[in-house]
Amino acid sequence: MTTPPSSTLRLRRVGIDTFRENVAYLHRDCPVVRAAGFQALAKVQVQADGRTILAVLNVVDDARIVDTVELGLSEEAFARIGVAEGHAATVAHAEPPGSIAALHRKIAGERLGRDDLRAIIADIAQARYSKVELAAFVVATNQFELDRDEVLHLTEAMIAAGRRLDWHREVGGGPVVDKHCIGGIPGNRTSMLVVPIVAAHGMLCPKTSSRAITSPAGTADTMDVLAEVALPFERLVAIVRETRGCLAWGGTAELSPADDILISVERPLAIDSPGQMVASILSKKIAAGSTHLVLDIPVGPTAKVRSMPEAQRLKRLFEHVASRLNLHLDAVITDGRQPIGRGVGPVLEARDVMQVLENAPDAPADLRQKALRLAGRVIEFDPDVRGGDGERIARDILESGRALERMNAIIDAQGRRSERPPPAPLTHEVVAGADGVVAAIDNLRIARIARLAGAPQVPAAGIDLLKKLGDRVARGEPLYRVHAHYPADLGFARTLAQADGGYRIGDGVAPAPA
């Protein structure tokens, strides 16, 4: 198990980026590998200059990568150990992280206590879990659904594992606000309207946004069309101080490092359990220093939440945990039966947002209306605003141009893009197969077609919706236009749309909201 003390190696930085997984590289003929019987993918403990990290072992046959007296570390592992190249280092079989016993109990179906969850999350945040252990935690907590207290303790543990911002100097006892959507609705870029509106009202809104992982665009991807979004943590803080808001990406890893790591496992498994969703969202908001949060929970047959009772259960879970953590939460259940706005994909969504901010006559009404409603709820966190006045105040700010002005200030602070690209040039129109009324639009299908067209990797790719629920269409009339940059992408998207375009045309009126 342990290595003889003579096995000292020279530390070497290996120029391989293994994302959040620490990898150690040892040559097959390294004496330590031979003596200790290491196998590839074994978990090892690396020590250098009093610092210790855990890593997964890759065995190397090429002395140009590491030679027999070197111990190589992947980019992030090297940064994490924080010791110079050439320094003496030792390697040994890793003892399992301290919280593994608690993980095994969760796999066996037991409830975990506050200390168990704190230990697990601390080990995850310190990169002591392998991908396999992370996946086991995610699946086990998904299957034996976490009870309310477990979710509370998980959230607390995730906050405790990272940095926490404090805006007391900026706001005194006033609210620090945020707005968040649980996701799943294409085109739903209300944050890019709510942030400038509430910042223009004078509220502090340290919004962190994410890039798309399974959707055709995240707020960060869309904002990236207009401004620099990958900003260092300290820069984000300075921008919020200056403009009262920001729409950037980055820094979130420092706010809730365990969440960032867990998401890298949850996404490929398509796991999005209520407990994990609540802990993930609330831990980031609280770590960012927010005291008041408006939460958007869209409900619809192809949304994340499929029914009103399910939405109510999720709302109550959010409320329970938020109240225990002194976060004022206003959860709004919204209509998630179809995409919001017209564009799906970064460039097309940025166009919609700017049309609303510019009060363009043909700006998408549903995006405008939903943003005003949510901004109104945020503004009502202001103790000087009377209940019911928020939406009117938000509309005044938007119509007066003050929201656009604030958005421009945020864009300039983050770093304005020199030009705003047009939608991708190759197009394909998907048309109605019959006369009638649009009776249903499948969010998931639209998202998949937009991704196949290239979004978000190709920002100008995506879908432009020409018809929405309740619109009357004639057979052969275009329902939406697919934009792509590469012919192959357009071909894939077209093939998928031909199998099922995601629209259902009925003969009557669209059904009422869920």
Add this chain to the structure above:
Amino acid sequence: MTTPPSSTLRLRRVGIDTFRENVAYLHRDCPVVRAAGFQALAKVQVQADGRTILAVLNVVDDARIVDTVELGLSEEAFARIGVAEGHAATVAHAEPPGSIAALHRKIAGERLGRDDLRAIIADIAQARYSKVELAAFVVATNQFELDRDEVLHLTEAMIAAGRRLDWHREVGGGPVVDKHCIGGIPGNRTSMLVVPIVAAHGMLCPKTSSRAITSPAGTADTMDVLAEVALPFERLVAIVRETRGCLAWGGTAELSPADDILISVERPLAIDSPGQMVASILSKKIAAGSTHLVLDIPVGPTAKVRSMPEAQRLKRLFEHVASRLNLHLDAVITDGRQPIGRGVGPVLEARDVMQVLENAPDAPADLRQKALRLAGRVIEFDPDVRGGDGERIARDILESGRALERMNAIIDAQGRRSERPPPAPLTHEVVAGADGVVAAIDNLRIARIARLAGAPQVPAAGIDLLKKLGDRVARGEPLYRVHAHYPADLGFARTLAQADGGYRIGDGVAPAPA
């Protein structure tokens, strides 16, 4: 999602062994990485010369590993694609493997059908699952316990995914036998006695053995002290033809490739669910061509199976699946209250085995007796042997020296070691804290102390048991001796033994078997 067609790269073999995980290496400045927005750890599909593999992406910053027009593959991925270096290759975002939908249904708690399991196991065997997906499958099938038919279908799928041996030419319609223990009992090296005995009786026994992963020694580690064990598949087959038996390692990956991959995830998670155990054991036996199997299920408070009802349930599950697959199974529930024999660790266990084969007067009686019992059960698969006669025949073979002779033939065929090493020189004796009778021995504790002492990586390290259940001891009398090669290892083992040595001394007689 898809890469523009111009993105052709040059295939390069990267001398990094990532075990069963395919890794692709792309330079950060490679145009494909930039255009397609690949991130480290993304799953990619690599195509070259009409062949396709899935791999996990590592992004490289060092042109000596791969330059910007190269596509690197780790050792096993390179072997798997089977195309020469320098050949043109393309890379694209991977579509999820076809069985992922079934995996998601299992995560959500559904029962899976025969086709689902066959698709999952085929994808696993083809290395299309990431570690994360493998862990999700293992945890999900552990938590929603598989029903009997799911276990049957899982076993069938695991057989179908690999090679299958046929010994019809060697045995005609006669039995092809094997003996297997579900594990968990230190020192339990009966296979090394059963194989030469039944081979000397003339039966064909194509035994595959494994190395220890969590225990202080596997049969392959112990046999490694006496002979070469890492033999290519075709060599194993030839040895079995020549000597009617073998005690080697290797080739198992070809017999049940999915099992090999699943075990690499189950072991670190300490998951050993009944369904996975049954499918793993029976698939390997049937793929190796066995028609008759004696299965050893030890029961005891620190064994894998803790109670008689649990043992009976496991036995019935094994019997159900074996009968559907036309494997004759004789499951024997044995006494698992303590280690078998005296030695724990490869060299010490090999010594015990050879003492029994050599009919040494001080050979461990419990190991001899258990091996004769199990060999007798195997021999009774011989249609010419009367029920009840097997153990007598086995004893005759052992006492006449024919078992030793056969063992020597097997050792010579595999490749005899030039010398048999003595136990490691550094020792520490653990003594009784009181007068009395040995009332309990903790298998898990003994195994852990032996591993800290260095077993199995240091073959001569381990534990020599001087007292067993029911033995009378005086205060201060040695219970067992720890052997280590390195002072640090001895220190770790001693510290663990001081906290709890794994022995309980009572004042009466040892309790009856469970």
